[in-house]
Amino acid sequence: MNAIGRHRGLARIWAGEPGLRGVFSAVSHTDIGKRFIIASAIFFAIAGVLAMLIRAQLATSHSAFVGPEAYAQIFTMHGSIMMFLFAIPMLEGVAIYLLPKLLGSRDLAFPRLTALGWWCYLFGGSIMVGSLLVGLAPNAGWFLYPPLSGPEYTPGVNSDVWLLGVTFVEISAMCAAIEIVVTILKFRAKGMRLDRMPIYAWYILATAGMMIFGFPPLILGSILLEIERAFGWPFFDPELGGSPLLWQHLFWLFGHPEVYIIFLPAAGAISTIIPVMARTKLIGYGAIVASVMALAFLSFGLWVHHMFTTGIPHMALGFFSAASVLVAIPTSIQIFAWLGTLWAGRPKLELPMLYLLGFFFVFILGGLTGVMLAIVPFNQQAHDTAFVTAHLHYVLAGGFVFPMLAAAYYWMPHVTGRLRVMRIGEAAFWLIFIGFNITFFGMHLTGLLGMPRRVYTYPAEAGWDWLNLVSSIGGFLQAFGFALFALDIALQAWLGRPARRNPWGAGTLEWTMMTPPPAYNFASLPEVECREPLGARGTLAADLARGEGLLAAPRNGWRETLAVDIASGKPDHVAILPGPSLLPVAAAASFGGFFAMMLLSLYWIAPLFLVAVTVVIWLWASTNGSREPVGPLEIGDGTTVPSHYEAQGTVGYWGSVFALCASGTLFGSLIFGFAYLWTVAPHWPPQTGLDAPLFETGLIVAGALAAAIFVRLALPRTGNGEGRLYLAIAGMGLTLLVLASLPVLRLPAPTDHAFGAVSTTLVAYGLFHAMVATLILAFMMVRKRQGFVAHGRPQEMRVATLWVDYAAGTAIVVALVLVLAAWGV
Amino acid sequence: MPLLRLSAGLTLWAIGFCAIYAVHGLGCALGWPNETVGPFELHRASMIALWACFTLAGIWLALVLGRYRGSAMDRASMLLAWAGAGTTLVSGLPIVLVPACL
Known part of the structure; x- marks a missing residue:
């Protein structure tokens, strides 16, 4: 088969449907x-x-x-x-x-x-x-x-x-x-x-x-x-x-x-674009991977620094302040790796690089004010002022918008197969960059002068007028910049000259395909031996075609x-x-119906849309x-x-x-949340107690274990296992029924106290997963009968086993939490 | 396995961080700062014990992962394990520097 025949065959297979239905x-x-x-x-x-x-x-x-x-x-x-x-x-x-x-x-x-x-x-x-x-x-x-x-x-x-x-x-x-x-x-x-x-x-x-x-x-x-x-x-x-x-x-x-x-995704674009713009390889690949992973973890240990003024004990503030300062280290590693890459290479000031220089300036300033805000006493002074608004815009616009603008220019030739028409992008950059800094640098100062966030007006005596006016002028300057950017992108998409493949000389695989890309991406799939396969083998694109x-x-x-x-x-x-x-749009429309009914307070109709979601997902899986x-x-x-x-x-x-x-x-x-309310919220323990649901817990544990065991025995290794699936359904059904009985027979009313509200929500969570698991088991029964689940094709049953195990585990945990809570009350 | 090794050090930090924060909250709610175990204040002693355990476990993990030196992923795993141990050490410092429940 020649390249044209392969292209036609793959294009036919991967094509979307025509017309409105295709949308x-x-x-x-x-x-x-x-x-x-x-x-x-x-x-x-x-x-x-x-x-x-x-x-x-x-x-x-x-x-x-x-x-x-x-x-x-x-x-x-x-x-x-x-x-x-x-x-x-x-x-x-x-x-x-x-x-x-x-x-x-x-x-x-x-x-x-x-x-x-x-x-x-x-x-x-x-x-x-x-x-x-x-x-x-x-x-x-x-x-x-x-x-x-x-x-x-x-x-x-x-x-x-x-x-x-x-x-x-x-x-x-x-x-x-x-x-x-x-x-x-x-x-x-x-x-x-x-x-x-x-x-x-x-x-x-x-x-x-x-x-x-x-x-x-x-x-x-x-x-x-x-x-x-x-x-x-x-x-x-x-x-x-x-x-x-x-x-x-x-x-x-x-x-x-x-x-x-x-x-992080913006930083990923930066790490991809900078080596190409610097005509070299990225320095410190392993260190960057480590710093990305460190950020992914450490960022979960900082949340309380948004709550420094809520009266949390000083020691807890100290934990989160320390973690907030430490997170600057992996961020800095990446910045030094990018600077090192630029230093080692021969950078060319193409438009994406211009936007990345804007990123460096803005994001580093935002990072520095972030370290300031990580320090508890300063945070308490600046909390809820325009300083915080300025900081978050420096971080988010610097850390996301500027890199995304660079990414837009970098990958537009890939998306459209076209080159830029005029040098509008440079003008857009300077308007955005200057406008942004005029707007938000000033807001640091208005914040330090005491202007709170989210106020719709302020008195003239406060002395914030001129700073606010300057910020507003900067804001409109930015808006002109973004309008020019949009114009530039639109002109490129509609009027740009055709771009040659891989116009930047990059080494990654996305540039091995035609641009704009065909629906199947690759005529044949590459085999790689390094991080930049296109850079290592210049003929790769033609070879794959x-x-x-x-x-x-x-x-x-x-x-x-x-x-x-x-x-x-x-x-x-x-x-x-x-x-x-059409199943995805049907599922989304069903979800939409549910949310719309909730919004209109038609709570009795809303569950019907969840039934519709279930039907669509069943058809989907079928x-x-x-x-x-x-x-x-x-x-x-x-x-x-x-x-x-x-x-x-x-x-x-x-x-x-x-x-x-x-x-x-x-x-x-x-x-x-349950533990938090119990230890911190007022009016605990509640007046209305709870008798430990020991009998129900026993039934839940028995039903859950039976479901988990019999679904395993029904894996298509031996026989058709239908009887075992029935037993698994019976076990999960028992768990479901007992969980459903708890709010009716045992738990205090959910409207009287947070104890009743949280414990009922816990049961509802267990009930939801038990229902999902029961439906999955019923689905497996149908699939077995239809011949989709058989020896050598066990995947669906393995997936079902996962969901049943999870439902069984959570039902048991819910029951045990309620027993512990009852003893605690 | 490489992904598990990459995640191990900071997962240990995350568990230790949550455990110390939980003991801090529980202790303040239950009045542990007023109780003593021998010469030690129960609340602070329990947090110091947890802090020391997780820091030492982090160091041990870093030393173990340091034996794998084959690829960039191995080096990154070791680096992250040291980062986890160091973060445990630094983020726990308030235990010995600041009043617990003020």
Whole structure:
């Protein structure tokens, strides 16, 4: 088969559907990645307009431009959109677009999950932004502290929009995080050991791992606050045993890692671009990997530095202050590695490099003020002033926006296959850079002079007028810069001259393909022996197009890509990926219906949409698998590997592992909340006690163990195991029923005291997983009968076993926590 | 395995950090600073014991991981283990410098 024939065959297999249906059924990572990037850029523009409104209001004292209510909505939505609808989705979009191309794969591990994430993001973001148009946008600040955001002080739907909208968008983030981790671990080129991965993949692996463990506390907090607002369960009400500080802990358990979740992918782009711009190799690859991992861990030990003024004992402040200072070290290692790389190479001042120089200046200043704020006495002086606003903008704009602008210029020739038209980008840079520093450097000073954050006006006697006016002028200068940037990108996309392949002379795999890239990425999959395979073998692009790589011949109309051993990069199996599907948009619409009903307080209709979600997911899972043995598949280098239907440790298994890690983090956060309220909140122990549910605990343990044992015995090693599956279902069903009985028969009312609220929530969590496990077991029964689960094709049962084990374990833990709580009361 | 080795040092720090913070919170809530074990104040002594255990465990782990010297990942694992031990040591310093529950 020649290169043209191969291109046509692969293009036919990997093509999306035509017309409007194709818009909704697209699953290609290239398409979805671009959608994420474009949508998040639009949200950035909306948040930017809100920022201009803020600066217009604050330009002078006693301004009558907007009133306090509108101003509260504007600053809350500015922060919320920038964090949840711009920064995270932008980093996801870039990763979704780039990763398979950098790793030598044809797509991500779960193409339909990528599409589900996209639709959840679009629907959730639209709900949030739509609320602005009707004047019901969130208005309690982007971190929504209760009691301000609670039912007493925000009785309308404003806070509900935030809680439900952000949770909806977080579904998207969790989908992306699981997708990304599994893709990096399993979908790499042959020979791409972990230490040969492109450095960007390390950054994104750490980021996605942080998302898996960092987002669940926020999701939990949002669920609890929404339940408090909707049903009056007093998690955060100190009169009834709750504590508003619990929200702060849960929020910042997410919120501080979030800063690094935003920074690390941008740093990954920097580490990729700088060596290319400096025409050399990256210095200190191993040290950078170590510092990225250190940041990923240490960033979870800093959250209390956002709470230094809440009255926490000095020793605890000391723990978090020390950790906050230490985190500067791994950040500095990266900065020195970048400077060293520039020093060792022959840097050329192309446009991406100009934006990276802007990054160095702005981000280092933001880092220095971060170290200042890590020191408790200074923090207490500067807390809630414009100084903090200035610091966070220096860190986030410096650490994310400037690198992303550099990345946009660097990878635009890849996305569009075109070159820039005029030198508008340079003008845009200077406007953004100068405007940014005028805006936010001044805000350091207004903060030090005592101006609080989030005030809609200030008295002329305060003496803050001229600084605010200068900041506002700088803000509008920036806005012109961003408008020029958008114009430059649009002109490049529509009018640019065709770019030659690999215009920067980079060594990574994404430049081996045609630009703009075909739907299948690689005509044949590369085999790599170093970190810069294109740099090491100049003919690699042509060789792959000729079919000299792996999986070169289209086969059976399958969307094939290679899965490898996690550590060594040796071929493990051939993954056959699903094609276009309407199931993701159907699932997202069902989730959307649930959130919309909750927002409209139609609580009795909302569960119907969860049933719809369940039906869609059942149909989704039904389209997987093979009834017939596929056998070993030739991959093109003379070796054969099994298909994913018949392999061990497939992406489905790893996806479940990480999904359960996220759920386990949420569960752990809930238990932390229970312990926190017990030890810190007022009005504990509660007046209404709890008799230890020993009998129920016995039944739960028996049912859970039976389910875990019989699902193992039903693995398709011997016989068809249907009877054992029935017993597993019976065991899990018993656990489910007993858990369901606890709130009715045993637990105190959830509205009377936080004890009842948290213990009922714990039971609801166990119940949810027991229901999921029971459904999975029922699904396995159907699959066994249909012939999808058989000897040699055990993967689905292995995944089911994971979920059953988890449900069994959590049910037992829930029961034991309740027994301990009963004894404690 | 390489990923586990990479994560080991800082995972140990994270566990130690949480354990010390939990004992600090529990101790303040339960009034441990007023209780003594022999000549020692119960609260601070329990935190010092945890701090010492996790620091020493971190050093031991770094020494063990230092035996693997094959690849960049091995060196990074050792570096991270030392970082974990050092972070445990530094972030625990307030135990001996600051009043516990003020």
